[in-house]
Amino acid sequence: MQPFIRLDAKAAPLDIDNLDTDQIIPKQFLKTVEREGLGKGLFYDLRFDEAGAPKPDFVLNDPRYAGAGVLIAGDNFGCGSSREHAPWALLDYGVRCVVAPSFADIFYNNCFQNGLLPVALPADQVRALMGEAKGGNHVFSVDLESQTVTAPSGAAFRFEIDPGRKEKLLKGLDAIGETLQAAPAIDTFEHRKALSQPWLEPAA
Template sequence: MEAFTRLDAPAAPLPLANIDTDQIIPKQFLKTVERAGLAKGLFYEYRFDRDGREKPDFVLNQPAYKGAGVLIAGDNFGCGSSREHAPWALMDFGIRCVISTSFADIFYNNCFQNGLLPVVLKAGEVQQLMDEARGGNHVVSVDLESQTVTSPSGAVFHFTIDPQRKAKMLKGLDAIGETLEAAGDIDTYEMKRALAQPWLEGA
């Protein structure tokens, strides 16, 4: 998993509440367990018409927001069914951080397992970021170490995060990576157990 330390990237405003995981990545794109290639399905029904042509009024199709790395979303982002493809699709599109007033629990947890940083800010702060993102300069800075979001105008907002999740994000560790940090201790334990209880090894 790629570490997250600081991100300076264009922010795209998506002022819609209750965006569920089927809207983030519709069910027809869930036939793969590969993370690459899911960007084509991200917000598919918002981005494309029935003929597969881009809808020019959708924010992520607008030239100013091509290459956005931050998504500023409405309340309760990521609700609905549990699908890890949702953070995969966002990241494959290039989005590394989603800012909202609240997230659905399962989506929120899945983000941390995949290197996508979900940031919770107050409603007024999110609204200010939305407003500024609509301007000419819409580059936002997200600093995980200092737990701050800096708006294009220089306003600084602080967010809270679980210390263990923060540490793992800074190191780029998912659940498997965290386990592998203790690989030496695991090997030592298994060798000692094999000597003390060889029947467990099939000997």
Template sequence: MEAFIRLDAKAAPLPLANIDTDQIIPKQFLKTVEREGLGKGLLFDYRFDEQGVEKPDFVLNRPEYKGVGILVTGENFGCGSSREHAPWALMDFGIRCVIATSFADIFYNNCFQNGLLPVVLKADEVQALADEAKGGNHVMAVDLESQTVTSPSGKAFRFEIDAQRKEKMLKGLDAIGETLEREKSIDVYEMKRALAQPWLEGA
């Protein structure tokens, strides 16, 4: 998993509440367990009409937001089913940080396991960022070490994050990576167990 330390990127405003995982990545795109390629289905029903033609007015289709890396959205983002494809689709599209007033618990947890940073801010702070993201300059900075989001105009907002989750994001550790950090201790344990209980090894 790629480490997240600081992200300087375009931010797109999507001021909608209760965007669920079926809207983030509709069910027709869940036939794969591969992470690559899911970006094409991200927010599909918002981005395309019934004929599959891009809706030019939707924020992620507008040329000024091409290459967006931050999404500023509404409360309860990621509600609905527990599909891990949702953070996969966001990241495959290029988005590495989502800022909202609240997230659904399972989606929030899945984000950390996949290197996507979910940032919770107060409603007025999210609104301020969304308003600036609508302007001509919509490049923001998300600094995980200092736990701050800095708007294009220079306003800084501090967010809270669990210390263990922060450390794992800074190091780029998912569940497997976290386990491998303890590889030497695991090897020592297995050697001691093999000597003390050889029958468990089939000896």
């Protein structure tokens, strides 16, 4: 998993409350367990019409927001069914941080397991960031070490994050990577157990 330390990127304003996981990545894109390629399905029904043509009024189809790495979103982002494909699709599209007043719990937890930073800020601060993002091609800075989001105007807002989750994101550790950090201790335990309880070892 790629470490998250600091992100300097354009931010796209997605001013929609209660954006659920089926809107983030519709069910027809859930047939794969591969993470690559899911970006094409991100917000598919919002981005494209029935003929598959881009909808010109959707923010991610606006050339000013091409390559946006941050989403400034509405309240209760990621609600609905549990699907890990939602953070996968965001990451594959190039989004590494979502800022919103609140997130659905399961989506919020899935983000940390995949290297996507969900930042919860008070609604008035999100609204201020949204206003600056609507200005177009401007760079926002998300600094995990200092726990701040800085807008193009220089306005900075501090966010809270669990220290353990912060440490894992800074180091790029998912659940497997975190476990592997304890590999030497696990090997020592297994060796001692084999010596003290050899009857538990599988037959050669």
